[in-house]
Amino acid sequence: MQQDMFSTHSKRLVLQPMVDANVLYMVNFIDDPQATELYQNLRQNLSWRQDSIKMYGKSVKIPRLQAWYGDPEAKYTYSGLDMTPMPWNDALMNIKYDLEELCDTRFNSVLANYYRDGQDSMGWHADNEPELGEKPVIASVTLGQARDFDFRHNVTGEKVRFTLQNGSLLLMKGSTQRYWQHALPKRMRANCGRINLTFRNILQ
Numbered sequence: 001m002q003q004d005m006f007s008t009h010s011k012r013l014v015l016q017p018m019v020d021a022n023v024l025y026m027v028n029f030i031d032d033p034q035a036t037e038l039y040q041n042l043r044q045n046l047s048w049r050q051d052s053i054k055m056y057g058k059s060v061k062i063p064r065l066q067a068w069y070g071d072p073e074a075k076y077t078y079s080g081l082d083m084t085p086m087p088w089n090d091a092l093m094n095i096k097y098d099l100e101e102l103c104d105t106r107f108n109s110v111l112a113n114y115y116r117d118g119q120d121s122m123g124w125h126a127d128n129e130p131e132l133g134e135k136p137v138i139a140s141v142t143l144g145q146a147r148d149f150d151f152r153h154n155v156t157g158e159k160v161r162f163t164l165q166n167g168s169l170l171l172m173k174g175s176t177q178r179y180w181q182h183a184l185p186k187r188m189r190a191n192c193g194r195i196n197l198t199f200r201n202i203l204q
């Protein structure tokens with residue numbers, strides 16, 4: 001009994017019941033006040049940029065700001081954008097170390113996304129670029145406004161929704177990227193900002 005009571009308050013990575021996937025969720029990877037402080041720090045101090053992508057021959061601004069940090073060799077092509085990493089700062093490096101210990105994996109880069117409000121979003125996609133390898137481990141940390149995050153199975157169309165909380169960690173492993181896409185839909189009522197950090201390992 002006692003142990004159960006404690007375990008609900010301890011930090012736990014919980015395996016999610018999804019077929020063809022290996023998804024784990026931890027509500028409080030970073031405690032609330034610390035996560036909010038980190039949100040403010042990163043919002044002010046990361047080198048945010050708003051990239052454009054070509055759609056039907058037209059240049060369209062993506063609906064969020066992004067920044068790419070990592071080891072110098074961790075170059076990445078994302079939606080046709082060539083991302084050369086900026087050097088790690090202390091805050092990102094500390095999170096990376098904590099994640100590497102928790103997940104027993106190496107990460108050499110992080111894509112930071114800043115959703116300024118509920119109008120900012122990310123469409124359906126999988127993190128399946130060849131430079132991530134066959135079964136990438138992707139550690140996704142949320143700071144700031146809680147937002148819905150959807151998965152959709154490529155074959156059955158099954159949908160699974162998470163509401164990613166301030167300070168939470170979503171870990172995607174195994175064949176998750178092969179069988180499922182994910183998206184961050186717009187939310188009219190979300191009027192605060194959210195930063196998402198997806199730690200990745202780019203293969204050389």
Ligand SMILES: O=C(O)CCC(=O)C(=O)O
Pocket residue numbers: 111113122127140149182184196198
């Ligand atoms: O903001 C999120 O939670 C998702 C970000 C994402 O899917 C990505 O960066 O590839």
Ligand SMILES: [Mn+2]
Pocket residue numbers: 125126127182
């Ligand atoms: Mn993604």
